[in-house]
Amino acid sequence: MTAQGMTILGGRGNACLALAAVAIASMPLWASAYHMQLASTALIAAMFALSLQILAGAAGLISLAHAGFFGLGAYTVYLLGSVPLAMSLPAAMLLAGAAALPIGSLALRTRGFYFLMTTLAFGQMLFFLFHDTPLGGGADGVFITRPSVYWPVSRAARPAVLLLLNLTALTAMYIALWCLMRTMFGHALRGIRANEDRMRAMGHDVQRLKLAAFVLAGTLAGAAGHMAAMTDAFVSPELLGWHRSAEALLMVLLGGLGALHGPILGAAALILVREAGSLVTERQRLIEGAVILAAVLLLRRGLAGKWRQ
Amino acid sequence: MTGFIAQLLNGLQYGLLLFLIGSGLTLIFGVMGVINLAHGSLFMIGAYLAYVVAGATGSFWIALPAAILGGAAFGAMLERVLFRHFRHREHLDQVLLTFALILLFEEGRSALIGNQFHSVPVPAALDFSVPVVGGFAYSAYRLAVLVICLLVAAAMVLVVERTRFGAAIRAAAEQPDMVDLLGLDARLIHTAVFAAGTALAMLAGALAAPLQSVQPGMGDGFLILSFIVVVIGGLGSVAGAFWAALLVGLIDTLGKVYLPQVAGIAVCGLMAAVLLWRPAGLFAKG
Numbered sequence: 001m002t003a004q005g006m007t008i009l010g011g012r013g014n015a016c017l018a019l020a021a022v023a024i025a026s027m028p029l030w031a032s033a034y035h036m037q038l039a040s041t042a043l044i045a046a047m048f049a050l051s052l053q054i055l056a057g058a059a060g061l062i063s064l065a066h067a068g069f070f071g072l073g074a075y076t077v078y079l080l081g082s083v084p085l086a087m088s089l090p091a092a093m094l095l096a097g098a099a100a101l102p103i104g105s106l107a108l109r110t111r112g113f114y115f116l117m118t119t120l121a122f123g124q125m126l127f128f129l130f131h132d133t134p135l136g137g138g139a140d141g142v143f144i145t146r147p148s149v150y151w152p153v154s155r156a157a158r159p160a161v162l163l164l165l166n167l168t169a170l171t172a173m174y175i176a177l178w179c180l181m182r183t184m185f186g187h188a189l190r191g192i193r194a195n196e197d198r199m200r201a202m203g204h205d206v207q208r209l210k211l212a213a214f215v216l217a218g219t220l221a222g223a224a225g226h227m228a229a230m231t232d233a234f235v236s237p238e239l240l241g242w243h244r245s246a247e248a249l250l251m252v253l254l255g256g257l258g259a260l261h262g263p264i265l266g267a268a269a270l271i272l273v274r275e276a277g278s279l280v281t282e283r284q285r286l287i288e289g290a291v292i293l294a295a296v297l298l299l300r301r302g303l304a305g306k307w308r309q
Numbered sequence: 310m311t312g313f314i315a316q317l318l319n320g321l322q323y324g325l326l327l328f329l330i331g332s333g334l335t336l337i338f339g340v341m342g343v344i345n346l347a348h349g350s351l352f353m354i355g356a357y358l359a360y361v362v363a364g365a366t367g368s369f370w371i372a373l374p375a376a377i378l379g380g381a382a383f384g385a386m387l388e389r390v391l392f393r394h395f396r397h398r399e400h401l402d403q404v405l406l407t408f409a410l411i412l413l414f415e416e417g418r419s420a421l422i423g424n425q426f427h428s429v430p431v432p433a434a435l436d437f438s439v440p441v442v443g444g445f446a447y448s449a450y451r452l453a454v455l456v457i458c459l460l461v462a463a464a465m466v467l468v469v470e471r472t473r474f475g476a477a478i479r480a481a482a483e484q485p486d487m488v489d490l491l492g493l494d495a496r497l498i499h500t501a502v503f504a505a506g507t508a509l510a511m512l513a514g515a516l517a518a519p520l521q522s523v524q525p526g527m528g529d530g531f532l533i534l535s536f537i538v539v540v541i542g543g544l545g546s547v548a549g550a551f552w553a554a555l556l557v558g559l560i561d562t563l564g565k566v567y568l569p570q571v572a573g574i575a576v577c578g579l580m581a582a583v584l585l586w587r588p589a590g591l592f593a594k595g
Contacts (some may be wrong), residue, residue, distance in 0.1 A: 099526045110584055113344065118541050118584050121577040124533050128573030131520050190428060242533075245344075246408040251406055283420065285412035292409035296395075 006057045006190050007148075007182050008260045017174070017261060024167050028160035036157050036159040037231075042271040043166040044228045047173055049251035049263030051220035054177065055250065058186070059256045061191035062116055064245045065103060065123035066103045069096040069218035071240030073124065073225025077138050078144045078235050088147040089226050096222020099126070105216030108207060123242050131237040141236025144229060151172050162231050173220060174264070181260055189213055250288075254295050256304035265303040311445035317559070317568050318362065318441075322451050324558020327459035329513035330531055331538035332465060333506025338503045339482040339545020342410025343392055343405045347410035349532025351507050358419055358429050369432040369519065376515035377508045384507025388500045396499075415525060424525050454516050461509070462551055464545045469547055478502060484543045509569045534561060537580040542563040543590020552592050 009017070024043070027036050048070055055061040076092035081092075107118040130136035153161050180186050188209050191199045229235050238244070247270075247293050255266025270291065277287035334348050358379060359372035366372075376532075395403050419590050430436075431450045437444035469475040481488045481498045488495045514528070521527070538557050542549030557576055564572030 047414055051387060056401065062404065064404075104584060110588060113338070113400065113544065113585060114540070115590060116344065116404070118581060119534070120536060121540075121580045121584075125574050125577040129578070132573050133570045146446070195488075241406075246404060249401060250405055250408070253401060271475070281415050285416040285419075289409040289412035289416065292405050294408070296398075296406050 006053075006181070006193070006258055006260060008178055010092050013261065013270035015176075017264070020244060021171055022302035025164065027163060028197050033159040038271065040166045040266050042230060043170045044224055045248075045271055046264045047166075047170050047224035047227065048221060048269035049267050050173055050177065050253075051168070051217050051224055052252055053257075053260060053263045054189070054213050054220070055216045055264065056252050057192040058181070058189040058193060060215070061108075061210065061214070061261045062249065063214070064116060065107070065109075065126070066217070066221055066240045066248055067102055067242065067244030068103075068123040068126035068240045069221040070225035070228070070244065070248075071130065071237070072099055073222030073224075073233075074235045074239050076222070077147060077226060077229040078137060079144060080147075080207070082145045083147055083304060085147040085149055085230070088267060089223060092226035093219045095224045096225065100215045100218025101211075104211050104218070106116055106242075108210050108214060119243055119245075123245060125239065127237055127240040129243075130240060136237065139235060139237055139283070141238070143234050146230050146233050154273060166231065169223065169251035170264075172200070173223070173268075174261070177260060180280045181201050184213070185209070191193045197212050198309070222287075248297065250292055254291070254299070254303060261302035262304040269303060310563040311443065314367070314445055314446060316563055318447055318451065318455070320559035320562035322458075322554040322558075323457050323553060323562050324340065324460070325455060326513045326517055327531070327535055327538050328462060328551050328554035328560050329458060329509045329516075331535040331542070331554050332462075332547050333509040334535055335542060335545055335547065336478070336482075336569055337506045338539065339497035340478060341392065341396055341499050343396060344400065344407065345392070345506075346473060346532065347414060348510055348535065349408075349528030349530075350411050350414040350504070350526070351380070351384075351510035352517070352531050353418065353526070353528035354383075355415060355511030356429075356512075356518040357422055357427075358511065359515035359518040360429050360523045361422070363429055363518075369429065372515050373512065376511040379443075380508035380511030381504040383511075384504035385500050385509065388503035391501060393443035393496070393499065418431060419523065420526050427523040429523060430526050459514065461512070462570060465547055466551075474501075476493045493532045534572045534576065537576055542590050543592055545592060546592065549590050553590075556591075 006174065024039055027039060031039070052063070052066050055063050055066070073092035073096045076095050077088055079226060080088050080091060103119075103122045107115060107122060110118050131139050136142070149161065150166075181190070188199065188204055191202075191204070192206055194207060196206055199209075207216065225239065228239070246301075251266035251270050252263050253263030253266070254269050255264065270288075273291055279286065311337040330348060330352055334345060336443050337343060337345055337348075355376045355526055358376050359369065362372040363369045364377045392408065395406055406562060431448075435448075435453050437449050439449050440446045441490075469478060471595075477488065477491075477498055480491065481502075482492070485495070490500065512585055534557055535554075538550055538553045541557065542551070542553035557579075560579065561576050564575050568575070
């Protein structure tokens with residue numbers, strides 16, 4: 001698994017994804033509000049996991065601070081108060097990226113196990129910042145006013161509007177990353193995961209590439225967090241905790257580290273399994289724990305790897 | 310002033326509990342190269358075990374050997390069934406495996422005992438206060454925890470530094486290939502170290518049960534702090550973990566009392582500073 005770089009989909013794979021996107025976009029015509037909300041949850045999870053894939057899949061960096069940036073994006077909505085979407089989304093991305101820059105430049109001075117631990121500590125610092133201080137409205141979380149769209153949205157139309165916004169955001173993120181992975185930057189990042197020393201010997205500034213990936217991933221996680229806050233109209237410090245980071249890693253692993261579209265499959269799979277599991281048992285953690293065990297014990301290449309076979 | 314002495318003692322006692330958890334973590338990482346994020350859950354299991362055993366037998370003192378023996382058996386089983394196969398897997402797999410264990414342990418606890426908060430009474434023999442200085446008295450049970458932890462720490466240092474088995478553990482941590490060359494059974498060492506680490510975490514949980522409420526997720530805070538202890542002390546170093554645990558215990562306890570808003574950030578910041586300034590650990594030799 002290590003030697004192999006990350007693949008990106010060709011025309012046929014992307015056509016499949018586009019079909020799925022069309023199916024989701026048509027949901028307001030046939031699905032219930034509940035199912036549209038469920039789809040929104042999955043789309044947000046996919047954005048979050050996709051942002052982590054730049055680090056974990058492309059550059060091979062396992063960060064436990066990632067939920068911190070997701071949560072910062074979400075809390076931006078709370079901190080700004082009632083503003084238009086066109087302002088709150090860029091602000092959320094900016095804030096998350098601005099936090100990722102110093103954290104990344106410190107954490108990336110370490111490698112392997114130490115990188116895991118440093119990112120865990122920084123992620124928990126962000127968590128405590130919102131948990132222990134009055135900055136974010138307290139440890140129990142707060143309800144927020146959603147950023148406004150350009151036209152008034154009725155209560156009945158809200159799940160559909162949010163679904164389409166989330167779908168647009170995920171699509172934009174995927175296309176941007178798909179293009180990015182085809183550039184020199186994308187090739188260099190994937191080179192780091194395959195063989196960091198070789199990349200260094202070839203004259204690449206590995207440190208700067210990693211930092212760029214870290215900040216980009218943090219920025220995109222901020223966007224995902226913003227969409228989560230907007231969809232749920234609620235934020236809590238739990239959004240920043242390391243359990244969330246581990247969940248994102250799970251979606252990445254479920255989908256497969258080796259493919260850019262993997263996290264989208266992983267997020268969809270996890271949300272579906274959870275939903276199906278909640279019909280059978282109330283014990284959510286049992287289902288999730290079993291899914292993880294199955295993934296690490298059996299599914300070494302992820303769902304995307306199965307697809308290729 | 311007496312308040313400060315009480316907090317100082319609380320900090321030391323908290324730090325020593327952190328040492329019990331962190332020393333197992335650091336040995337397991339040092340010897341096996343495995344990251345165990347579920348180590349905090351083992352602490353939680355120890356506390357619940359103490360609650361159940363003390364409730365069933367009426368004696369808290371039976372709970373301590375039960376936690377040690379039960380922990381050793383549980384740890385040996387976990388190592389044989391799961392961790393052994395994850396020694397050479399990527400960090401991502403280890404993180405997710407142990408994250409899954411956290412979820413399963415919490416769910417198992419919820420299914421067996423429920424989600425209520427419980428309290429374990431301080432053992433009657435130690436339910437009094439000891440005068441320390443002037444008019445200041447301190448809980449006898451807390452002092453007993455201090456003493457027990459110090460005895461365990463001394464025993465660990467003796468075993469690791471002075472016995473043949475300890476030499477084998479150090480060899481396994483520093484030169485894994487040498488263990489085979491010396492004709493030692495590396496797999497047996499791994500099982501023993503994992504069992505000992507689990508027993509220590511569960512003992513810490515049992516000792517902590519009368520000091521705080523026994524509740525779901527009670528190991529979470531301990532997990533993060535004990536990882537910080539391991540990093541500050543240097544991976545694989547028991548002596549480093551000891552001093553780091555005292556430092557972290559004091560900072561966290563005093564911070565929570567005197568600067569509650571920055572306590573959580575302060576300890577994480579300390580760890581980040583150590584990683585950047587002395588990545589091998591604050592107490593590493595040389």
